[in-house]
Amino acid sequence: MPEKRESAESLTLPVTSLTVEHLCDISFPVRPRAFPTMRGVQLLANSEEGQVVGHRLNGTMYEYSGTAVVTDDGVTTGEPRCLIHTDDEADILMSGIARIPPYLNEPQQTIYPETQRTWVNGWGMVMFETEAEDYLWLNSAASVLQVATRGSEVFFRVLRLL
Secondary structure, three states: OOOOOOOHHHOOOOOOOOOEEEEEEEEEEOOOEEEEOOOOEEEEEEEEEEEEEOOOOOEEEEEEEEEEEEOOOOOEEEEEEEEEEEOOOOEEEEEEEEEEOOOOOOOOEEOOHHHOOEEEEEEEEEEEEOOOHHHHHHHHOOEEEEEEEEOOEEEEEEEEEO
16 A cells, blocks of 8 residues: 655645745847757847846846747747846846746736837746855845846846745
8 A cells, every 4th residue: 555645735835925025127138049959949149238227136237148949839948147247346147047938828918018018927047146245145045037028128027035
């Protein structure tokens, strides 16, 4: 007879929502290059500079580099990476992984209709690395990002889980 196992639900109630803190929004222009591969369509994107605006992080984004693959089912999995240079001269490396569901199968949330910015229902996990004293807390932060697009401009909303 199989051993009966307890689920985590018996130990604590399941989490149905998360408390987050808005760290920043990052916006930058991008023109990805696409080419077919055995795994799907590969996308390579780079951007030299962007803007970082937020409650906890403000400054300039440099050297964005992203790779992504779009599989036959329309799911995009990407790996963003960039340097955030804050207004107070700190350098922070941000890297992560993101997943965006197929555009046609998932409802899109259009925020700010006057600017035509579309938040796709894609989310990612990001990590930070820095030696800057005022930002050491980022090294252990659990953070997520939400992805938006407008034409050739990309927007990341970065949120820290509390």
